[in-house]
Amino acid sequence: MTQTPEDLGQKIKAARERAGEIPGPVSDTPPADNQGSAMGQGMRVATDLAAALAVSGFLGYMADKWLGTKPWIMLAMIIVGFAAGILNAYRAQMGKDFQVGFKKPDNDKNDNGNEGNK
């Protein structure tokens, strides 16, 4: 199988892009967390909701113990935790990969140094 110098050049360019020397198009395919059986997805949503409720309830309980205002802060935090759990589960299902924050990605092509994170 003969390879022309152009083929070799393409392969070198592809390898260099993979190694990150030349910025290539950034693949923003989300990690495939939405695959799997329906029961797996259901468990994911359920654990998200339960975990957020547990964390917020615990935080509220600690705040109550510190400030002595049982049980109001804990109740308020449980409502907040419910919202946070739904938010997490929604983001996971929409494929937003548990992103925190509403910011869209600053850049989809990292060619003009607009990253602002360095």
Added chain:
Amino acid sequence: MSSNPLEQFVIKPIVPLQLAGYDVSFTQSALFMVVAIVAATALMTLSVRPKAMVPGRWQNVSEMFYEFISGMVSDNLGHEGKKYFPFVFSIFMIVLMGNLIGLIPYAFTFTSHIIVTFALAATVFVLATLVGIFRHGLHFFSLFLPAGLPWYLMPLIVVIELVSYMSRPVSLSVRLFANMMAGHTMLKVFAGFSVMLGVYLGVLPMLLNVALLGLETMIAFIQAYVFAVLTCVYLKDAIELH
């Protein structure tokens, strides 16, 4: 032999040790953690001894794991995420080996304890948070303050985002723990049915257990993969703040 399906998760010390009043015995959970680490290390080091260009079977397995995690890290974290590859790979191999070795009869699944999975998830969470703080300074907390919100909504949204951020290690650990514990409990329950139904009818739950063991093997791989993927995602969130 007890037929209580939850009795398999009881921790039994093998070498009782005490340190300053704390019980630091070497338990069967610790033993299987050592077995998992030795298995993972042996798989990755001994199998590439031949260093063949056309890999044999074991070297192929080793290379498959490496490339799989390497691809996942570079997909999620980009080129500069390569420095996190050893951490993600270690997490993946520990969880995978823990899950798989637990499927051997009479072995113990150390990932079926919430304290173990929570320790792993807390390590990931603390690492991602520290990486974010050291990289961005206090600007890291802009992660919780989205842009373009009316001022009266901001406190509530910040609290919700904070809770959502802190519930991620909990959900990460509970996912792995619940899957492993449920799987092994189901195996024990159906095996108990086999014992109860006798020799002839007892074949049916046994066949179900055979299928269930296959499902559990698949779940072992999937849960290790999900754990590693979410580790990458949390690191990416901390590095890129979105």
